[in-house]
Amino acid sequence: MDFSFTEEQTLLRNTVQSFLQDKYDFDTRRKISASADGWSKEIWGQFAELGLLAAPFSEEQGGLGGGPIETMILMEEFGRNLVIEPFMETVVICGGFLREAGTAAQQEAHVPGIIGGENVWAFGYAEPQGRYNLADLVTTAKADGDGYVINGYKAVVLGAPWADKLIISARTGGGQRDADGVSLFIVDKSAAGVSTRDYPTVDGRRASEITLENVKVGADAVIGEIGKALPLIEKVTDQAIAALSAEAAGGMKELNDATVEYCKTRKQFGVPIGKFQVLQHRMVDMFMAYEQSVSMTYMVTLKLGESEEERLKAASGAKVQIGKAGRFVGQQAVQLHGGMGMTDELNVGHYFKRLTMIDTQFGNVDHHLTRYSSAA
Amino acid sequence: MDMSFSSADLAFREEVRTFIEENYPRITNTRSRGDMSRDDMLAWHKILAKKGWVAPHWPAEHGGSGWTITQRYIWNEECARAETTPLLPFGLSMVGPVIYTYGNEEQKKRFLPGIYNGEDWWCQGYSEPGAGSDLASLKTKAVREGDHYIINGQKTWTTLAQFADWMFCLARTDPDAKMQESISFFLIDMKTPGIEVRPIITMDGAHEVNEVYLDNVKVPAENMIGEENKGWTYAKFLLGNERSGIAGVARSKKAIERLRNIAASELMDGEPLIKDGEFGRKIAEVEIDLSALEVTELRTLAAESKGQGPGPESSILKIKGTEIQQRITELALEAVGNYAHVYAPHGKGEGDNAFTPGPEYSIGVAQNYQNMRKTSIYGGSNEIQHNIIAKMVLGL
Ligand SMILES: Cc1cc2nc3c(=O)[nH]c(=O)nc-3n(C[C@H](O)[C@H](O)[C@H](O)COP(=O)(O)OP(=O)(O)OC[C@H]3O[C@@H](n4cnc5c(N)ncnc54)[C@H](O)[C@@H]3O)c2cc1C
Numbered sequence: 218m219d220f221s222f223t224e225e226q227t228l229l230r231n232t233v234q235s236f237l238q239d240k241y242d243f244d245t246r247r248k249i250s251a252s253a254d255g256w257s258k259e260i261w262g263q264f265a266e267l268g269l270l271a272a273p274f275s276e277e278q279g280g281l282g283g284g285p286i287e288t289m290i291l292m293e294e295f296g297r298n299l300v301i302e303p304f305m306e307t308v309v310i311c312g313g314f315l316r317e318a319g320t321a322a323q324q325e326a327h328v329p330g331i332i333g334g335e336n337v338w339a340f341g342y343a344e345p346q347g348r349y350n351l352a353d354l355v356t357t358a359k360a361d362g363d364g365y366v367i368n369g370y371k372a373v374v375l376g377a378p379w380a381d382k383l384i385i386s387a388r389t390g391g392g393q394r395d396a397d398g399v400s401l402f403i404v405d406k407s408a409a410g411v412s413t414r415d416y417p418t419v420d421g422r423r424a425s426e427i428t429l430e431n432v433k434v435g436a437d438a439v440i441g442e443i444g445k446a447l448p449l450i451e452k453v454t455d456q457a458i459a460a461l462s463a464e465a466a467g468g469m470k471e472l473n474d475a476t477v478e479y480c481k482t483r484k485q486f487g488v489p490i491g492k493f494q495v496l497q498h499r500m501v502d503m504f505m506a507y508e509q510s511v512s513m514t515y516m517v518t519l520k521l522g523e524s525e526e527e528r529l530k531a532a533s534g535a536k537v538q539i540g541k542a543g544r545f546v547g548q549q550a551v552q553l554h555g556g557m558g559m560t561d562e563l564n565v566g567h568y569f570k571r572l573t574m575i576d577t578q579f580g581n582v583d584h585h586l587t588r589y590s591s592a593a
Numbered sequence: 594m595d596m597s598f599s600s601a602d603l604a605f606r607e608e609v610r611t612f613i614e615e616n617y618p619r620i621t622n623t624r625s626r627g628d629m630s631r632d633d634m635l636a637w638h639k640i641l642a643k644k645g646w647v648a649p650h651w652p653a654e655h656g657g658s659g660w661t662i663t664q665r666y667i668w669n670e671e672c673a674r675a676e677t678t679p680l681l682p683f684g685l686s687m688v689g690p691v692i693y694t695y696g697n698e699e700q701k702k703r704f705l706p707g708i709y710n711g712e713d714w715w716c717q718g719y720s721e722p723g724a725g726s727d728l729a730s731l732k733t734k735a736v737r738e739g740d741h742y743i744i745n746g747q748k749t750w751t752t753l754a755q756f757a758d759w760m761f762c763l764a765r766t767d768p769d770a771k772m773q774e775s776i777s778f779f780l781i782d783m784k785t786p787g788i789e790v791r792p793i794i795t796m797d798g799a800h801e802v803n804e805v806y807l808d809n810v811k812v813p814a815e816n817m818i819g820e821e822n823k824g825w826t827y828a829k830f831l832l833g834n835e836r837s838g839i840a841g842v843a844r845s846k847k848a849i850e851r852l853r854n855i856a857a858s859e860l861m862d863g864e865p866l867i868k869d870g871e872f873g874r875k876i877a878e879v880e881i882d883l884s885a886l887e888v889t890e891l892r893t894l895a896a897e898s899k900g901q902g903p904g905p906e907s908s909i910l911k912i913k914g915t916e917i918q919q920r921i922t923e924l925a926l927e928a929v930g931n932y933a934h935v936y937a938p939h940g941k942g943e944g945d946n947a948f949t950p951g952p953e954y955s956i957g958v959a960q961n962y963q964n965m966r967k968t969s970i971y972g973g974s975n976e977i978q979h980n981i982i983a984k985m986v987l988g989l
Contacts, residue, residue: 583869
């Protein structure tokens, strides 16, 4: 049993921490979010230079050979700084598909562009009728000569406005919600038949609605096995959940620190409000919610490589924990800041908003309670 | 004990329902949120003023409708049912009652008609940067000079002050007396030189609150309510009314109905979400809380109509009412799933060309959730309401 980090891991954390401290303070983040593009290509380029985008890829692929722990470290720091840039979408999820199931040719073709910061990727999986069910797909891909023709619609594709490459889930067989018949395709966003409409999200990011109309892809666009992609999607989204958990824990930490600090300095009735026992106990509950979230983050991160059932329970368990804790910590941080907590000016509301949205990514508390209990 | 409606009550319900159907102006743009224009916000108010129904709770001599508590209850229900624009409380429920209870004849004549008719927009100048929960520690100063007071200080969180013609404002008139015994209650014309209103944007992107700076603002002495240094009494009277007004039982009922509709439209594994036992139970739970609160409110109103209260018990209405409102917005956010991410732009300008995907009912749901966090903070935070009940009701 050992929960300590290696020297390299500590170095990685220090690197990203000092970079974000220098280059990504809250004001900068606000400006980036409000800019026309809504993200910073420059920051992305610097992530590449620092090797962050290479972290989880193997050395043969040109990466740094890191694993889930390195991703966890980065995501926690991104969470602490409310980083907008699509590390999750590009490196964790789409990079994850390439790592887990990409052919040598696909890896060769696509990994260098990710590591170098040239290509940004987004994952289109959700559909309006499908809620959090990864298999509930109306989008279809039909065999057409050597390749496939994709038709359908993808909802709330986070980071897609910045992406040039997409990974799209589509049905190649089976009924609308069958486990069998789900496939994954690499699609160029600029391909004929792909149209996107972009919009801002409530947590200061961007997303797209994507329509696919007779989009032709070659056989080399298929990731994994045709019709058998659902377990792969589950696996990679569980990896994404681990990363999200780390991001959430980072956000909670910042909120808790800010709240404790505020309650020590804000005076009402002649004393710092932190002297009121009801607020002390509240902050203790916030602290415990954070600690429990860190624990679940460690657990899911360390169990990503285990049996499907172990992994699934750890991921759903973590998602439930961070969903509940994130809501509690976010709400109470706002509450304890009083009117100030409601403002756009203070960062508190922005963490609160991000934590709220993390719960809706890849299934909320209810969804994962059900998933956990059907696996248990 | 009897909770049923008489036939006269039922006839009354028919009458007001018909009136609302025939007269309510439909103005809202549902694909953006909030940020209605001043005129839009006052349109319904003005129609009701003409009809004589805008301030049912006021004394008849000032335009009150003389309704029984049952009729008032029915009226609130029907307005919520039709989702009419909520009437702004600052004039009708806050300063109006202060003026007819503590104001002099001159003040009643001068201010009540403008409040009643919706000609004057009022805002509440209580809170300051250093005086929130501890309101009595406010620092804004009023110094008497001849037949005027010169007022200096800063107010904050002033809701909709950007539209206001008048502000009711607490200021300190005796630097030497104890905190509560040196506060006076002023009515200030917002056009007076020296007043500056600066917007505060909330996290949902709305411009609802403001800072109000007062720099040597000259206020005629006749605009002070009651006696100098007795303002705290009037201020507290107003807060009691504000608290019970925040409960919003009828509106929450409507909000639950809407939540049900969302859950009936949203699919989960091909079935309406509402059929999911778990989600159905969550809605049931909040609805049960609301039923209890409804009867609690009716009990409070009944006691009030017999001349008791609103006592410290009104803090129950504030705490439970806002918890329920917040819970409903939380469940709506859960119900809409992925489309909760979409940012709905605010009103004119920002909203004109914006793309807001997803079903109509999902627009602004997340921002509503964010915005409603305010309800446990304002009107005396819920922690402060707990303190009030602990001290005044339980005697702790
Ligand atoms: C959207 C919005 C609209 C508003 N509109 C108006 C308006 O129109 N006019 C106006 O005058 N004001 C308005 N307010 C101000 C509101 O009344 C104050 O925000 C409120 O009184 C809390 O004060 P504060 O923000 O300074 O928080 P603080 O008083 O600093 O409180 C911070 C935290 O400490 C807690 N706390 C403080 N004292 C105690 C205690 N003794 N025991 C336990 N906990 C305690 C509070 O509950 C809160 O959680 C508005 C506020 C908001 C958010």
